[in-house]
Amino acid sequence: MAAAGLKHIALVGYMGAGKSTLGGELATRIGAPLVDVDAELAERIGPIPDYFRERGEAEFRAVEEAAVADALRRSGRSVVVLGGGAVTSAATRELLAGRATTLWLDADLETCWARVRGGDRPLAQDHDDFARRYEERRPIYAEAADGVVRDVDDAVLAAAGVHVERGALQRLGDLVPGSGAVALVSDPHVAGIHGVDAQLALGPRLAETHELPPGEEAKTLAALDRLWQELRLDRTGTLVALGGGCTTDAAGFAAATYLRGIAWVPAATSLVAQVDAAIGGKTGIDLPQGKNLVGAFHLPARTVVDPALLETLPAAQRREGMAEVVKTGLLVGEPLWELRDDELVRRCAAFKAAVCLRDPHDRGERKILNLGHTFAHALEAAAAYEGVTHGQAVALGLLAALRLSGRDTAPVEELLRPAPVPVDRERAWQALQRDKKTVGGELRLVLLGDDGPRIDVPVPAADVRRALDELIAG
């Protein structure tokens, strides 16, 4: 997704940290092949403990170095799991720096020891020796790694170039890749609250600041035209979009098109942007004929998410985001909406990032993110985008999706309290059919099955219409 998405993802860390397990989970989540260097080595040289004892550490490190080099030189992107001592090789560290996003899976000493004690690993026979080596290795992992991860969600976010951290706005200057000039784009409201912090954090790299109108007004050709003409960056510059989803969609599209595309970094400030809009590289603007009709896939160089910024978000805007959070929780099958902000944002962002890494151009599985949205879009269109917000429409759409999936609707009703909207039933049905063609009296929807979301589930048109009708007041 990010530029980082093209490199291998290498997992380093101490013996017993859980690299192989995490590597397997990460590979599945992001849809990349897994290369476990120790396992490949064992196929070549037989059991590693035996080789180690017979030939000594130096000879083992030499064959290990060759095996790592072999794995990292392969093309395409894989998840490469390295043995605990592999990074002691300077040649390996150099190769990692060039060909991989290297993640250090950090685990505490006793957790590692508990996993390996009593086994046959030559360097895990004595606790004191194991502890000493643990301390010796830490600075080496720190030097080799681009980031530290604790679990698979951290690893997915790192693979996607999404940086989630409380206080990240204060470090924005360090988080914008490269060293070229930066243009800061935000809406007047967000600029008034967080603009100064962003400017201070960008420091001398900040070359220009721009404003887009607030809300959907940002996503118009007129606003884009003004921004295109104001921008002074050359091709080495980076556009930083500080704001909610309207700002990141419009500014991201400006970055996709200005000088045929320059680097950009969304710094997401609304809940909608932090869990959804700023992740996955979709940028664009609206046309009078409909929303998001002109745009481009343009992956950010990095996405910056600072959950602390949600503290200034108005309650109504928070509810907009909670609709997407509930959607994500239903897709994951966990009540993510119960988590505190930092964890809620981290988990939801990681879910979307993984889906987008598996299907970067929205050709298949990414459709699951549309859970409830067929109904939502129909209601929004029937209301002519007035009097019903996207979040309210999604809440209703989720209700319909749950009912058609034969699921408990309580989470949606309790959390989002969706109220039926007074729109014209025929108009809503027409809009839904424009969105989704009926084939043989059936429509294809995203629904929840027993083992998670399913796309393209055929549902009789009459059932879809009945479910839509239940969302409409009067």
Ligand SMILES: NC(=O)c1ccc[n+]([C@@H]2O[C@H](COP(=O)([O-])OP(=O)(O)OC[C@H]3O[C@@H](n4cnc5c(N)ncnc54)[C@H](O)[C@@H]3O)[C@@H](O)[C@H]2O)c1
């Ligand atoms: N590209 C995608 O994949 C994607 C996904 C979902 C939604 N979107 C788009 O996102 C847009 C909606 O995003 P949104 O709801 O964030 O809209 P928005 O950008 O208009 O932000 C909502 C409001 O909240 C204010 N705000 C934002 N952050 C704040 C903060 N920290 N403190 C105080 N106020 C703050 C903004 O000034 C604005 O008034 C829609 O246009 C939608 O199409 C895009």
Ligand SMILES: [Zn+2]
């Ligand atoms: Zn949505």
